[in-house]
Amino acid sequence: MTRVFLRPDDVRDLVRDRLGTDRRVTALDRLTGGTCKGVYRTTLDDGTTVVLYVWSAEENYWPASATVPDDPFTEASGAATFATNHAALTAAGVRVPHLIAVEPAGRHLDADVALVEDAGDVTLEALLTRDPHRAAEPLARLGDALRRMHTTLGPRWGRLTDTSPGAPPVRPAEDVVLDRALGHLAGAAARDPRPAAARDRIAAHLRGLRDRVPPRQAYALVHGELGPDHVLVTPGGEPVLIDIEGLTWFDVEWEHAWLRLRFGAAYPALRPVALDADRLEFYRYAQVLALIEGPLRIATGDFPDRRWMLDLAERNIAEALAPL
Incomplete structure (x- = not known):
């Protein structure tokens, strides 16, 4: 398939609504390594950055396969799952990127999305x-x-x-x-x-x-x-x-x-x-x-x-x- 990834204009309204009407996206860089979701470093006009997660078919490289119906490790994705898990880890005292916003598909993009703190790129x-x-x-x-x-x-x-x-x-x-x-x-x-x-x-x-x-x-x-x-x-x-x-x-x-x-x-x-x-x-x-x-x-x-x-x-x- 020919994949179409996000461009800065695609997230302009999302950033404006979630980070303030005076904020403007100057760069959107898709980070490598993901197989199930897209991860984008979003640079704003004041030089700060946030990270955007996108769960969509365009970002998922996995072909379909037969699964065990009650396998808890199958198809774990999406904004609601991310938010629930983020809250559980935070409650357990485990450091995760600070959550800025989550929203389901349909409001700004045709995909579930989350905006989180940019915790850097040193692994x-x-x-x-x-x-x-x-x-x-x-x-x-x-x-x-x-x-x-x-x-x-x-x-x-x-x-x-x-x-x-x-x-x-x-x-x-x-x-x-x-x-x-x-x-x-x-x-x-x-x-x-x-x-x-x-x-x-x-x-x-x-x-x-x-x-x-x-x-x-x-x-x-x-x-x-x-x-x-x-x-x-x-x-x-x-x-x-x-x-x-x-x-x-x-x-x-x-x-x-x-x-x-x-x-x-x-x-x-x-x-x-x-x-x-x-x-x-x-x-x-x-x-x-x-x-x-x-x-x-x-x-x-x-x-x-x-x-x-x-x-x-x-x-x-x-x-x-x-x-x-």
């Missing part, structure tokens, strides 16, 4: 790569924020917009993860001969991991896909969480399986809460399968960094086959 990932000493403080402070999240408990697992104290019982979270992983395995097998050839063995290994996981009924706030690229660092060394639409009540092991993968050697500095080893390994392996199917699927479309996605899938195919 924790960049600091860990080029200045590990400077990364030490925000890494430790991120660990503190994660412990606040992971000791904030909810009534059951699921999206914050879907749960309430009077909600009916749901099946175990680990069964949702199993079905989700089997779906990712099927999708990967349809796109690459190696997971296709090993499909039965991978499924058996996955079910064996699931069988070792004991029951649980305690769920905490988890970001869902928190890597160092989803943490901005202010000049004062404060970590700021972004891409928060996937915030969910879930097992903390889901978060830590991802954190271990994404933070690598820096992970111990986060000083994690106590974890169940069997649940952690089950979730880690499920995420490996997701990191095969997802990249292979998005690479079939017009995502601009297709080679990066294919390399990611390649690494995780090796991870999936290793324990067989």
